[in-house]
Amino acid sequence: MDLETEELQFFTIPEILKESISIPKQSPKTFKLITLALIFPLSFAILAHSLFTHPLFSQIQDHPSRQHTHQWTLLLVFQFFYLIFLFAFSLLSTAAVVFTVASLYTSKPVSFSSTMSAIPRVFKRLFMTFLWVSLLMLVYYSVFFLFLVILIIGIDIQNALLVLFSLVVIGVLFLVVHVYITGLWHLASVVSVLEPIYGFAAMKKSYELLKGKIRVAGVLVFGYLSICGLVSVIFSTVVVHGGDNHGVFTRIIVGGFLVGVLVIVNLVGLLVQSVFYYVCKSYHHQGIDKTALHEHLGGYLGEYVPLKSSIQMENLDA
Template sequence: MDLATEELQFLTIPEILKESISIPKQSPKTFQLITVALIFPLSFAILAHSLFTHPLLDQIQDHPSSQNTHQWTLLLVFQFFYLIFLFAFSLLSTAAVVFTVASLYTSKPVSFSSTTSAIPQVFKRLFITFLWVCLLMLVYNSVFLLFLVILIVGIDIQNTLLVLFSLMVIGVLFLVVHVYITALWHLASVVSVLEPVYGLVAMKKSYELLKGKIRVAGVLVFGYLSICGLVSVVFATVVVHGGDKYGVFTRIVVGGFLVGALVIVNLVGLLVQSVFYYVCKSYHHQGIDKTALHEHLGGYLGEYVPLKSNIQMENLDA
């Protein structure tokens, strides 16, 4: 990012995307290795897990409940390990990309080995922040399920007013609340890596940084979720359920293309959330002490970090 810190606040959404896409050119080998080692397994797992769960679900539906205990056990075990794998590689990918982008921003030497060396300590901070996000999502999902039940009841008793009200609330919850929580989580993840805070404090900082940039964050997150959803729907339609309509070769080609597309989307998404952090900092007139940030990143690698104010931001107006 060659732009001055105070200029980042003026970046439009297309410019943020352009800036994000240009970052890997500064260290192609590092980002190639991150993509192959972390982002590709994550993207492949997101799409391919339905290939394994779909046959099990078919067996469960085709047999009486008294005879499918084994299938249910396999399904639950598979889902358990899938979620662990998903969350682990999601956090690992976030840690690797955010750390690498910050290193480039501070002109710190970048390599895949230095990034992987820093990941263990970064991962701990991200995981604690993720746990707080999980608590927030638990509340959100509880409210969402409540209004889903209300919707079902409204349909059952044929109460049009109740159905419309519940549909409106569910729409707001998904299109507004869910998108906002996702934006809050992504920005809090960056904060957890680049600032000496994590968990609830990182979420509070993320909340403050989003002020004034909520619309931009909403468009970016909604666009990301929409593209991921579209890729998943096409994969499920053609690859998972398209055995009768499409040949094996077509399904393999389409499946490979969609996995590749999701890899690109996830990489760009991680780069965007890193750049968006600097955009928010600039918008709130908070300078970034590159020297202190450089030392903070070095602390993850076991380098000596002088006793100073870490990366506390200086007001540009001072």
């Protein structure tokens, strides 16, 4: 992160990835601990989740005539705690990586202990932003399914070609909007940590920063989601459902390898969203005052924060 802000606006996707991958070298111990304490549990839970739910689903499907109250109760309880765990570690990982990258950018001393000390205050801001994004996703899914139902009722279901074409168009539109909202959320998360705004204000700022960089954001988000999806499919096929075709040793080796891949993908994804924030700021010629950002980060650690650090960290002289 030694590059000048003006240089970042010209970064291509390969350059963003290269810069992101190089960041952990500046503080390897800190990133190793963040990875082990936060990103590894998150990645393991994402993949191992199906290992626990698959046996319950199998029992229910194999004996549909029986009462499965106990199995359904276990499944719902497990799903509830899984979602809580996933949500918590996702926000914690985001907070830790974004804070650490920003500290390196401002030449602020970096350590795992200082990062963990800042997380409680950062987490509250990320949580509020997450709630607004969740509301947006809820509205979007509701509108989408309403539109889908209307379309199904309105089209001629006897025309197989028309039905197929309609489903493809709907699927593409759904994917495009989903990728955009995901990119909006990721960038808003970084804004929530690095600027004195969060929640709806962070989403609005994220929307403004994405202008002119939507295509780049779309490729990055789609690539991330695609890799995660591919890893999950292979894990499900080989590890979860591959008992008849693969031995226990093979499944353990493949499972461990895939968890490692997902850990790397999640770490790089968090680094990329941090770098992409600076790229967007540079593209819109919004300079970042490193002194103000340094003081803003210090506020999470309980350090004294002068009045000016509460001001939007761009165009401070305006």
